Structure formats: structure tokens, C-alpha cells
Amino acid sequence: MNSPGHPAPPVDKAPDPAAATPEAPSADMPPAKRSGMLRSTAVFTAMTFLSRIAGYLRDWLQATMFGAGPAVSAFVVAYRIPNYLRRIFAEGSFSSAFVPVLTEMRERGDKQALQDFMDHVAGALLAAVIVISGIGMLAAPWIAKLFLLFASPDAGTVPLAAEMLRITFPYLTFISMTALAGAALNSFRHFGLPAFAPILHNLALIAAMLLLAKHLKVPEMALAWGVLAAGILQMLLLWPALGRLGIRPRFRFNFRHEGVRRVFKLMLPTVFSSSVAQVNVLVGTMFASLLVPAAQSWLYYSDRLTEMPLGLFGVAIGTVILPQLSRHHAQDDEAGYSKSLDWGLRMVLLLGLPAAVGLALLAEPLTVSLFRYGEFTSQDSQMVGYALTAMCIGVPAFMLSKVLLSAFYSRKDTKTPMKAAVWTVVCNVILIVALVTPMWKMGLPYAHTGIAAATAIAGTFNAVLLWRWLRRDGIYQPEPGWGRWLLRLALALVVMGVVVVGLREWIGDWTVMRASHRWAWLLIVIAAGGAAYGATLLLAGVRPRHLRH
Numbered sequence: 001m002n003s004p005g006h007p008a009p010p011v012d013k014a015p016d017p018a019a020a021t022p023e024a025p026s027a028d029m030p031p032a033k034r035s036g037m038l039r040s041t042a043v044f045t046a047m048t049f050l051s052r053i054a055g056y057l058r059d060w061l062q063a064t065m066f067g068a069g070p071a072v073s074a075f076v077v078a079y080r081i082p083n084y085l086r087r088i089f090a091e092g093s094f095s096s097a098f099v100p101v102l103t104e105m106r107e108r109g110d111k112q113a114l115q116d117f118m119d120h121v122a123g124a125l126l127a128a129v130i131v132i133s134g135i136g137m138l139a140a141p142w143i144a145k146l147f148l149l150f151a152s153p154d155a156g157t158v159p160l161a162a163e164m165l166r167i168t169f170p171y172l173t174f175i176s177m178t179a180l181a182g183a184a185l186n187s188f189r190h191f192g193l194p195a196f197a198p199i200l201h202n203l204a205l206i207a208a209m210l211l212l213a214k215h216l217k218v219p220e221m222a223l224a225w226g227v228l229a230a231g232i233l234q235m236l237l238l239w240p241a242l243g244r245l246g247i248r249p250r251f252r253f254n255f256r257h258e259g260v261r262r263v264f265k266l267m268l269p270t271v272f273s274s275s276v277a278q279v280n281v282l283v284g285t286m287f288a289s290l291l292v293p294a295a296q297s298w299l300y301y302s303d304r305l306t307e308m309p310l311g312l313f314g315v316a317i318g319t320v321i322l323p324q325l326s327r328h329h330a331q332d333d334e335a336g337y338s339k340s341l342d343w344g345l346r347m348v349l350l351l352g353l354p355a356a357v358g359l360a361l362l363a364e365p366l367t368v369s370l371f372r373y374g375e376f377t378s379q380d381s382q383m384v385g386y387a388l389t390a391m392c393i394g395v396p397a398f399m400l401s402k403v404l405l406s407a408f409y410s411r412k413d414t415k416t417p418m419k420a421a422v423w424t425v426v427c428n429v430i431l432i433v434a435l436v437t438p439m440w441k442m443g444l445p446y447a448h449t450g451i452a453a454a455t456a457i458a459g460t461f462n463a464v465l466l467w468r469w470l471r472r473d474g475i476y477q478p479e480p481g482w483g484r485w486l487l488r489l490a491l492a493l494v495v496m497g498v499v500v501v502g503l504r505e506w507i508g509d510w511t512v513m514r515a516s517h518r519w520a521w522l523l524i525v526i527a528a529g530g531a532a533y534g535a536t537l538l539l540a541g542v543r544p545r546h547l548r549h
Contacts, residue, residue, distance in 0.1 A: 047195035
């Protein structure tokens with residue numbers, strides 16, 4: 001599934017995000033003055049947590065106002081397609097190619113060449129996304145038909161999705177400019193403001209639902225307008241920050257510029273590799289149109305729940321570690337490179353495994369507490385819970401892939417991840433056909449869980465391939481103590497699981513509770529499970545110093 005839908009850049013605590021004149025750290029700054037990766041990741045996680053809270057408020061409002069009907073499914077299609085392209089021209093493929101080249105140029109210390117590079121890359125990116133957005137708007141009816149290939153004509157989903165696509169496609173232009181600014185700020189180790197930007201995305205959608213929906217013939221159209229407004233607001237937030245660093249681009253349109261050619265050459269193979277989860281989401285979207293009209297909405301809401309750990313930890317660590325790995329590679333420090341990667345993998349498992357187990361064990365309480373209001377029925381809650389349970393299989397793998405991809409991209413190796421991505425998509429299609437077809441023919445109402453399970457297993461396959469190839473080529477050498485580390489994590493997960501299951505069963509039926517009681521008990525169970533996990537790790541000998549890079 002989506003790797004989850006609106007990944008956000010990381011945050012660093014050093015400069016205040018609202019500061020008027022943040023100081024760009026130079027390449028020769030003493031290591032003692034540079035922010036550590038753990039602190040950068042921690043601050044990023046805190047900022048992303050605020051974004052996810054706003055995101056769940058948005059999801060709750062959407063579920064309450066619109067439920068999971070055909071119009072919401074039309075929006076899911078209209079949102080996922082430009083969102084997939086955003087992964088190519090924004091945070092995913094573009095950033096993975098842009099950051100290593102920008103870091104290398106910063107290491108040289110030639111400010112004039114750096115500014116020239118920014119000018120031409122910005123111009124080329126803007127021209128590309130404007131053309132693609134225009135084509136997408138013109139071809140919206142055919143695109144909607146393709147991704148709703150099996151949808152019933154009586155539902156009216158296809159024409160509505162096409163109309164929404166004409167609104168959401170221009171979002172690609174604004175969010176790509178936002179991503180350029182965010183990647184540049186991250187490369188200069190200014191993480192705060194880019195991490196705050198996704199909060200505006202959620203607030204824009206909330207405002208659109210509250211203020212615009214009641215004035216539209218189809219209220220769900222407000223979601224599409226909210227997406228467009230979100231792209232504009234995020235660009236207006238980040239673009240001035242480049243001026244304060246002295247690198248605001250002056251758009252120059254020359255696709256033959258050396259820097260542009262280098263970035264696009266690196267970027268092309270990453271189209272699949274950096275967005276393999278989004279490709280799998282689009283494949284799942286097509287197959288979901290074969291099922292009941294609400295299937296796409298059920299998968300969308302389950303996907304949104306898995307985005308919490310992925311955004312908080314996986315994207316955080318992957319984004320923070322990319323400039324660090326690029327710097328080690330530029331300095332030919334292979335030992336430091338391998339140690340940084342090892343730290344990233346350990347942190348992902350430390351945080352990703354309990355997140356996956358917690359989501360699986362609390363699938364029903366989560367979906368009932370978050371979405372069971374208004375137009376969102378008890379059946380909708382149950383079906384989202386089924387999909388979430390299946391999707392949890394792949395959560396640690398999705399997070400590991402973020403770090404493993406950074407290892408390849410920092411070395412300007414984009415072809416190897418592309419090979420893994422191709423095999424992963426093939427694996428996903430085969431699994432969807434194998435799992436969903438018999439469930440669909442038997443008329444099972446939860447056939448959509450086969451799509452979720454297939455995407456999760458394919459994501460695991462992707463992470464295994466990437467890790468295996470890093471080890472095969474000698475790029476990554478695990479540090480001592482991995483066996484003990486995994487044993488401690490396993491012990492802590494068992495204790496956490498016992499506590500969570502025990503409390504869940506003792507509490508009883510969540511569907512009959514009042515909303516305030518649901519939330520209170522949910523927070524208590526999450527806190528108890530987290531405390532049990534942390535306490536077990538402490539008793540097993542894990543100390544804060546073990547988490548530092």
C-alpha cells in the first residue's frame with residue numbers, strides 16, 4: 001500500500017523554523033557543532049507527529065462527513081495518481097537524485113556553481129511538471145477509466161474521478177517546487193520548516209471540508225480543491241526560506257545543463273525504485289475497482305493508519321540519513337558510511353516492529369475510535385480493520401526500504417534499486433491475482449484484504465532484495481551485536497503483546513462505548529504497551545547510549 005501517503009521531510013532542532021536568518025552550516029564545520037542524526041530524527045519525529053495528528057483529524061472529518069461511498073472512492077483515485085507522480089517529481093525520485101549531487105557541490109565550496117545548479121534544476125523541474133500536469137488534466141477521463149477499469153458504470157465513479165483529476169493534477173506543480181525547496185533545506189541541515197509543511201496539507205483539506213463542501217453539488221469535490229490549496233500553501237511556506245540561505249533559484253530553462261543532466265540521469269532509474277509502494281498502491285487501486293465500490297475507500301483508510309509509523313520513523317530516518325551517507329561517500333569514508341547505515345537499520349527495527357505489532361493487535365479499537373462516526377458504518381470500521389491487520393505485515397519492511405534506498409542513492413546507484421522495484425511490482429501483481437481472485441469468486445466481503453496482504457508481502461520482498469544486494473557488494477558490513485539486539489527486541493515485543501492483548505480483552509467490546517471512553521481506553525492501552533516495551537528493553541540492557549550514532 002501507500003507507503004504511505006504524504007511523506008514529510010525531517011526536522012532539526014538547531015535553528016528555529018521561524019527564524020529570520022538561519023545559518024547554513026558549512027562543509028568544514030567541526031563535527032561537534034553538527035547536529036547528530038538521532039537528534040535530527042527525534043525532532044523530525046516530533047514535528048511529523050503533529051502532522052499525523054492533523055492528518056487523523058482530517059481523516060476523521062472525512063469519514064464522518066462522507067463515509068466510504070463511491071464519491072470517496074473517486075477522490076481516492078483522483079488523489080493517488082498525482083500523489084504517485086509527486087513521489088517521482090518531488091520527495092521520491094527527484095530528491096534521491098538531487099540531494100547527493102547538491103551535497104557534492106556544497107563540499108566543493110563553489111557558491112556560484114551551486115547557485116547556477118539550483119537555477120537550472122529548478123527551471124527544468126518546473127517545465128517538466130507543468131507539461132505533465134497539463135497532459136494529466138487533458139487525459140483525465142481516460143486515466144479515470146484506466147484506474148477504475150472494473151467499476152460499475154451505474155456508480156458514476158469514473159466521471160467524478162475525472163472531474164476531480166482536473167483539479168488535483170495542478171497540485172503536482174506546486175508540491176514539486178515545495179519538494180525542491182525542502183530537499184535543499186535538508187541538504188543544508190535545516191530540517192524544521194520542511195517538516196512543518198505537511199501540517200498545512202492537512203489543515204487545507206480540513207478547511208475545504210468545513211468551509212467549501214456545503215456549497216458544492218457534490219460535497220466530496222471539496223477534497224480535491226483542498227489538495228490543490230495544500231500544494232500552493234506549502235510552496236509559499238518553503239520558497240522564501242531558500243532566499244534566507246542565499247540560494248533561491250532564478251528559473252533558467254536549459255535541459256542540457258550539466259547539473260540538470262546529472263540529476264535527471266540519476267532520477268530516471270528511481271522512478272520505480274523510490275516509489276515502488278505507490279506503484280503497488282496504483283495496481284491495488286485497479287484491482288479494487290473489481291470489488292465493491294467501498295473497497296478503495298477501505299484500503300485508503302487502512303493505508304492512512306500505516307502511514308503513522310512510516311512517516312514518524314521510516315521517512316524520518318531515511319531522510320536524515322541520506323545527506324549523512326552522501327557526505328561519507330563524497331569523503332570516501334566507507335567505514336563511517338557502513339556504521340551510519342547500520343545505525344539506521346537498528347533504529348528502524350527498534351521503532352518499526354512495535355508499531356507493526358501494535359497496529360495489528362489494536363486494529364479494531366483504532367478503526368472504531370478514529371472513524372466510527374456519522375456516515376462511517378460499523379461494516380466500514382470492520383473492513384478497514386481487516387485491511388489494516390493484513391497491511392501491518394509490511395510496515396517494518398516499508399520503513400527498512402526507506403533507509404536501504406538511501407544507501408544506494410547516496411552512492412548515485414539508482415539502477416540496482418530499479419531492478420528490485422521491477423521484481424517487487426511483478427511479485428505484487430502475482431500475489432494480488434493469487435489472493436484476491438479466489439476471494440472475489442467466492443463473494444467474500446473482505447476480498448480487499450488480499451490486496452493489502454499482497455502489497456505488504458511484496459514490500460517485504462523489496463526490502464530483502466535491497467539488503468541482500470548491499471551485503472553482496474560489500475557496501476554494508478553489520479556491526480557486532482546484531483543477534484543480541486534482535487533477541488532483546490523479540491523479548492520486548494512479546495511482553496508488549498501480552499500487555500496489549502490482556503488489556504484489550506479485559507476492556508471488552510469497543511463498539512458499544514461512548515467516543516470519549518474509546519479514546520481514553522485506547523490511549524491507556526497504547527501507553528501501557530509502549531511502557532512495557534521500553535521497560536523490557538531497559539531490563540534487557542538497552543541504554544540511551546546504544547541509540548546514538
